[in-house]
Amino acid sequence: IDAAHQRTHEGEMFVVGWRWEGSLSDAIVSLALTVPTGITAHAIWNIGSTGKAYFDFFHGSTVTGGTAMTPQNKNRTSSKATTVTVIRDGTISAAGTLIMPDLIGSGEKVHSVGSGGGMDAEFNLNAGEQYLLRLQNKAGVAADMAMSVQFYDTAAA
Secondary structure, three states: OOHHHHHHHOOOOEEEEEEEEEEOOOOEEEEEEEOOOOEEEEEEEEEEEOOOEEEEEEEOOEEEOOEEEOOEEOOOOOOOOOOOEEEEOOEEEEOOEEEEEEEEOOOOOOOOOOEEEEOOOOEEEOOOOEEEEEEEEOOOOOEEEEEEEEEEEEEOO
């Protein structure tokens, strides 16, 4: 089995996400992950929208407030928890440094059916930093949008 599959069996793989229904045109939704000192998080994500959307991934962000989320252990028999914290739709006072912009959607027409995307190779998220995953509805009409992050954490090298 591959490493991610093994980490799930060992109770070391976590997932967190949210679905925003009926997000207005140009609305921004976000997840912010804070990696504590001494930890490296190894993350991949998935994003989706029923219409065109812009996705941006930042590091060195400053996001406060919002709704605290609890990452779920993918091994439902494990009691292990992560020390990575996640907030949804916090106040973004500094987006940070843009690592990667992306575009999802199937065109400019308002009757388009939307699409999704994500990463199939992990990003290593540095100890003591905050990361921002930001999704903006660019469909011109209300759209449903979703993001999820799957990760495991290890002692920082």
